[in-house]
Amino acid sequence: MDCCPSIKNVLLLDSEGKRVAVKYYTDDWPTLAAKLAYEKSIFTKTLKTNARTEAEIAMLDGYIVVYKFIQDLHFFVTGGDDENELIIATVLQGFFDAVGLLLRNNVDKRSALENLDLILLCLDEIVDGGIVLETEASVIATKVAANSLDGATSLSEQTISQALATAREHLARSLLK
């Protein structure tokens, strides 16, 4: 009934389908077992597809799943059956690019786990309780990194602007394609 676009979950799995970071926003999967079963199902059903250059899409168990892979990381965003596919895809792209910026384009499972705090903050800044909070990757990354400016391990102001520059370059390249 609610006509505000909503996201059911955002998942980041590794190349064996294990969790790196996941966030569920609805009670569609009430138990841990149900969640794991769902993750396993989408992981195996999308495993053979090639979602490395362009985000891919699938319809599973009455949900729309949009996904993209890089190295040994699998990104998924799930929405309802009647959701606008492009909105779900925008959220995925925002998450994907923001992680790229935060990990300084060194996106793999290892660095994702080493910077898990950033990934979790990133998830927190993209969707709040199913409602899309922000979709612009550079904004998300700034919001996440602004908190860790003081931390020695995190991005400094300098690298942020670098990161943004890389993002711009990425964007330009994808436009030229």
Place this chain on the structure above:
Amino acid sequence: MARPYVVKKDDDHDDEAEYSPFLGLEKGTVLQEARVFNDPQLDARRCAQVITKLLYLLNQGEAFTKVEATEVFFAVTKLFQSKDTTLRRMVYLIIKELSPSADEVIIVTSSLMKDMNSKIDMYRANAIRVLSKITDGTLLMQIERYLKQAIVDKNPVVASAALVSGIHLLQTNPEIVKRWSNEVQEGVQSRAALVQFHALALLHQIRQNDRLAVSKLVTSLTRGSVRSPLAQCLLIRYTSQVIHESSMNSQTGERPFFDYLESCLRHKAELVIFEAARAITELSSVTSRELSPAITVLQLFLSSSKPILRFAAVRTLNKVAMTHPLSVTSCNIDMESLISDQNRSIATLAITTLLKTGNESSVDRLMKQITNFMSDIADEFKIVVVEAIRSLCLKFPLKYRSLMNFLSNILREEGGFEYKKAIVDSIVILIRDIPDAKESGLFHLCEFIEDCEFTYLSTQILHFIGNEGPKTSDPSKYIRYIYNRVILENATVRASAVSTLAKFGAMVDSLKPRILVLLRRCQFDIDDEVRDRATLYLDTLGGDASVGETEKYVKDFLFGSLDVPLVNLEKSLRSYEASDMPFDIYSVPKEIKSQPLAEKKAPGRKPTGLGGPPCAPVSAVDAYEKLLSLIPEFSSFGKLFKSSTPVELSEAETEYAVNVVKHIYDGHVVFQYNCTNTIPEQLLENVTVFVDASEAEDFSEVASKPLRSLPYDSPGQTFVAFEKPYGLPATGRFSNLLKFFVKEVDPATVEAEEEGVEDEYQLEDLEIVPVDYMLKVGVSNFKNAWESMAPDNERVDEYGLGARESLAEAVCSVINILGMQPCEGTEVVPSNSRSHACLLSGIFIGNVKVLVRLSFGVDESKQVAMKLAVRSEDPNISERIHEIVAEA
């Protein structure tokens, strides 16, 4: 990107695959580590690391006990002392994850409220989100002021945080959030894209029950102050809602806001374009002219390089193809290239769309392509394909051979229950509707049960073979398959195989002696039910009493239905207690909730596949029927024939909103007046409608049911019933006057005064027209239905419709006049065509099935001529249909 490099890197990872900063992390150890939170000298980095570890455990699905969670929560609250921003951010996160209980929340409230007023934007935004996630009603009152302020905060992140929190809080504390309207309204005008989006979403949710306000909102915003693509999507959704609601009130005329939707098709963001295209295709009773711009943009998406765009477009077009196949044919070439799409979801959707829009000559080629990819797709998609093939086969009966072959092939392959059931259902429907397909279809089913793992399907198929098999040219060849079940299967299947054998015995005399032999063998079965059935059938079939009457009795027993609804039978049997009295089947009530029409029009045939009667699609009618059956005055009227859609009797936005639903019975008419009181300061009591039927001579009022009380904004109903000539489509005009006692209500205390004043309110007139006696009921195969009706009852005549705007408009208005169901998509008129044939079906009062063939022609001067041919079960009704058209 150099491919080998990537692979090499993956290999490197395999060597150290086990590396992870959280390897071997245990809950107990981490909980120990969490003690650092209590250190007097906080090490911010260390604490943040520990929180990350805790979050990692939670994220992996590790469960914390109540005690553990509380302990961690209390320790975490200490960290508010630290000024480290990273740490604070992690603290916010873990508080949300721990979702503390109400008594624990109090501890962090003051810290969070301090952060809500902090100078640091990030603190403000996050504190708002945390607080509104864990807060309850009373606490919300305290922070309400800050939230209102935050909504209009200069920083868009803070404003968005407050607005999104508002959306969540509206679910639990609507009365508080509703007070923020003004601030939210300001947010809608924000320059920041996402603030605008969140504000619009919240504003709409606040006002969603107020139709007028939503309509105003849409009117003002569609003029173009919305910039954010996401907000634009919302606006499109609200607009189509408004269009939908307004189209229920007015029957004809231009759609409001359609121009806006169309203009969104030219937006620069793809997601807005798609949202608008989708909204247009989903408009109720959309015309092909309205559809065409939307189809055009979707067609462009079909050849996009992005899979998501292709998927979105093909999925939408697939839905359109169900109702407007002709409009989608322009995309056929693009669709065909998608059959080989890497993404199987897209390929499946493309192929099923083609199946819906394709013509007879393309069937064979399509089938070949489908066979190639059936094995790669998931069951749920296979079901979609099977259903598409079924309808295709009904559309082109001549192609049954290749389609039936395809079905039998996939029936033999691996698959789950739902998938197999869909295939079996399809074969059954084809057997039913295409006589030529019967023998081969039955044969495929026989083969299938030879190796079928689903008991349900086996028994259903056996039942079906029992009914259809004896009527084929060589019934004896089925016996082997059936008897094999008796030998090889479980008890349930054996029992139904025995019943099937008996049916063959009863119908085919030449087989009877052999069947008796087989049944006798079944008497040695180990299962009670199987033996009982065998004995029973031997008794009924055997013996030499082959007198005519007994034989009829046997067939009735084997084939006849019980003639009572199974639900009622089950209920009666449950309440029947074992006693000396034998159970009397005639004591079972025969009243059915709503008799599915399909059964009536095809007696002795199975209405749908194996699954019994179709679930009635008319849930609204069911609801009305239930409502009316609760009113004793109307209980003697019999079965409800038809309920009209609500007709508004008051102008929009007046004091009392009244609409009426016309319920038609064979000998009565009931008007259901749905009244809504829109004045908060009034309570209406003893509400009735005084109906003047002087312009409706055939009707006389028999009963009325007043509405005792009608408080503000909670709709109520009052009824008036009329008697009319039994089974006849009497017409007339009724004028209505709303009468009531009105009492003043104090809005503050919501208490009504003692004394009421009598008052009345003039409503608009109401008419009973011939369409009210016509039920929209489709037929699956119009040609068969038409030919099965006696040509003697056919009435043909020609009419001149005068100059019309277009052929499509003429067709549409004739369909509306007759109120019948267009069949086989013939209501769609291809643009620029000079002539059109339209098929309609319906049920007229008295349960008379009516079929109509319309042929239209248009000349240069836009003069439209129409030939109307009616067939029905009653020649008088056929003439009556002509009168309707002649009078209109």
